[in-house]
Amino acid sequence: MNRRGNGFTLIELMIAMAVFAIAGVAVMRATTEHIRAMGIIEEMTMAGYVAENQLQLARLDTRWPPQPAEGETEMAKNRWKWVLEVLETEDAEFRMLKVTVRPVEEPERIVSTLQTFIGRQSAE
Numbered sequence: 001m002n003r004r005g006n007g008f009t010l011i012e013l014m015i016a017m018a019v020f021a022i023a024g025v026a027v028m029r030a031t032t033e034h035i036r037a038m039g040i041i042e043e044m045t046m047a048g049y050v051a052e053n054q055l056q057l058a059r060l061d062t063r064w065p066p067q068p069a070e071g072e073t074e075m076a077k078n079r080w081k082w083v084l085e086v087l088e089t090e091d092a093e094f095r096m097l098k099v100t101v102r103p104v105e106e107p108e109r110i111v112s113t114l115q116t117f118i119g120r121q122s123a124e
Contacts, residue, residue, distance in 0.1 A: 046076040047101040047112035054082050054099045055116050064120050065095055072104060079104035080111075093120045 008016075050073055058066055070083040081104050087096040098115040102108075 042076070043078075043103075043111060046078060047080060047103075048114065050075055050080045050082055050101045051099040051112045051114035054084055055097055055114060058084055058097050058099075059116075059118055062121065066097060066118065081107060089117070094118065 053073075054069075058069070061067075066084075066086045068084055068086050070081070072079055072081050074080070081102045083100045085098040085100070087098060089096055094117055096115055096117050098113065100110055101112040101114075102110055
């Protein structure tokens with residue numbers, strides 16, 4: 001007498017469970033990587049804002065030539081150390097301003113570097 005059930009065999013259930021387990025691990029890895037990448041992007045964005053702010057402040061300064069500076073600031077609940085370098089160019093009427101931003105807790109790690117050029121304002 002041959003009895004055949006209407007359900008799945010034990011082997012079929014084990015294979016299905018293995019497939020779902022592998023898919024679950026892949027989804028968890030992708031989610032973890034996405035969350036980590038979002039943290040890095042947020043950190044780079046905030047450091048970029050700090051660099052932009054310092055370049056704008058340097059551009060508003062009317063002294064010529066601009067002066068190098070450094071300091072610390074807080075943005076997005078993080079402390080940032082910034083350094084403004086003033087580099088000469090071939091044209092004496094222009095200077096390159098370069099801002100480097102690092103976390104205060106990790107002073108060896110540069111998160112953002114931004115540079116621009118400014119010219120001497122003519123007195124009209």
